[in-house]
Amino acid sequence: MxxxxxxxxxxxxxxxxxxxxxxxxxxxxxxxxxxxxxxxxxxxxxxxxxxxxxxxxTTEHPGPTHSGLEHVAFTYAALGDLLDSYQRLKQDDIAPFWCINHGPTTSIYYRDPDNNQIELQIDNFDTEEALKEFFDSGTFAANPIGVEFDPDELHARLRAGEPISELVKQSGKPVALNEVP
Structure with missing residues (x-):
């Protein structure tokens, strides 16, 4: 194939x-x-x-009771790029509805004017081996949704010089599947 x-x-x-x-x-x-x-x-x-x-x-927007596409994700090269985009969009009153560190990714979700969900993200692991190690550790199986974060706080920590390796680590209360927006 x-x-x-x-x-x-x-x-x-x-x-x-x-x-x-x-x-x-x-x-x-x-x-x-x-x-x-x-x-x-x-x-x-x-x-x-x-x-x-x-x-x-079309006038009917997708919603949680419709089958079909859940979201489309776009990956940034670096955490700073993702958070700078968040700040840029915030100035234009384009606000995310969910900010979550899934483990493999740090992700910021938006809804477009038709209610389609768009994920802007970074990959949290530099190599496939490191990602595999994360999955094999059982951490993801124990928390497959992730932990929410405050993008303003994360951006401030980045600007203060905190290492990216620390910023992309999950910390906080895991989100349950029934808590996903």
Whole structure:
């Protein structure tokens, strides 16, 4: 078997293509590659598009009782990049609904204007071996959801010079599956 080399893009249906385009450009610090009244292609790197929006005239938003996509995650290279993006979005009144250290990732979740969930994250382990060691330790099995964190506090600790290796460690009360927003 041959696996794909990458996940290229996500396509979302919307009834408000202009608002959704503006939101994704802002959140991903991206740019519009192509847009008209029917379609918008957005990227933030050398890929021709990472997010595509289709103006389907839809008005019903996804919710917890709908089957389908739970969220889409975008990975940053460093904790500082993730937290700087959080601060940038906060200035534009784009607030997360959940901030959690899952163990493998430190993640900040947002809802787009159509209520789709977007995860901005970093990987907490530098190597596949370190991640495997974490999984094999039983820590993840004991706490598969993670622990919530305050992104302002984490950002202040980072700016104060606390080592990233300490900042990405889980500390706090584990979140139960029935407590996931």
């Amino acid at each position: 041959v696996s794909p080399v990458k996940l290229a893009h996500v396509v979302l249906r919307t009834g408000d293509i202009k608002r959704m385009t503006q939101w994704y450009v802002r959140v991903l610090d991206g740019r519009v590659v192509f847009a008209n009244d029917a379609l918008a292609f957005i990227t933030y790197d050398d890929e021709h598009h990472r997010v595509a929006l289709l103006n389907a005239g």
